[in-house]
Structure formats: structure tokens, C-alpha cells
Amino acid sequence: MLVKLDFANAFNSVRRDAVLEAVALHVPELLAYTTSAYGAASILQFGDEQIISQEGIQQGDPLGPLLFSLALNGPLQDLDSEFVSGYLNDVSL
Secondary structure, eight states: OOOEEEOTTHHHHSOHHHHHHHHHHHOGGGHHHHHHHHSSOEEEEETTEEEEEOSSOOTTOTTHHHHHHHHHHHHHHHSOOSOOEEETTEEEO
């Protein structure tokens, strides 16, 4: 049996602490940048409106795909499956 998953709104759903942990483990050279970008909530402003962003990777971040993939890598490796394949938010088991 093959199961194909396509996570909806995946980049906005990944926990920032998981991203920071994965970066520290796999690419510690990027930890300072990642912490400055995602270590605290971001204030997004549109006109007079403000939205507090506390979860997910910011749209337009050039490292967004890498950060998302690093956070997803650990859970995928923990799966008990004969076949695991993933490209960004598309995963096949």
C-alpha cells in the first residue's frame, strides 16, 4: 500500500521550536540567523492592523524550504515504514 500525504498550509504549521532544534542539530552555523528570525514572535503589520506570528516559517524566507525540511526530517526517520519519500510538504509512505 502506498500512502501519499500533502500537508495543507504546512510551512505555516510547523512548530518554531522544532525548527530551532533541527537547525541546532543539523546546521548549527545557521542557528544565530534562525533564532533571530524565529526565536520570538513576529509582528506583522498591514496598515493599522497588527498580527502576531508565533508559528511557522515566514513566507518569502529564502531558507524556508530548508528549515521546513529539517523540522520534518526527524519525524519521517522515526516512522516504521519500508518506504519513506518526501519533498517539502509532499510525503509518500
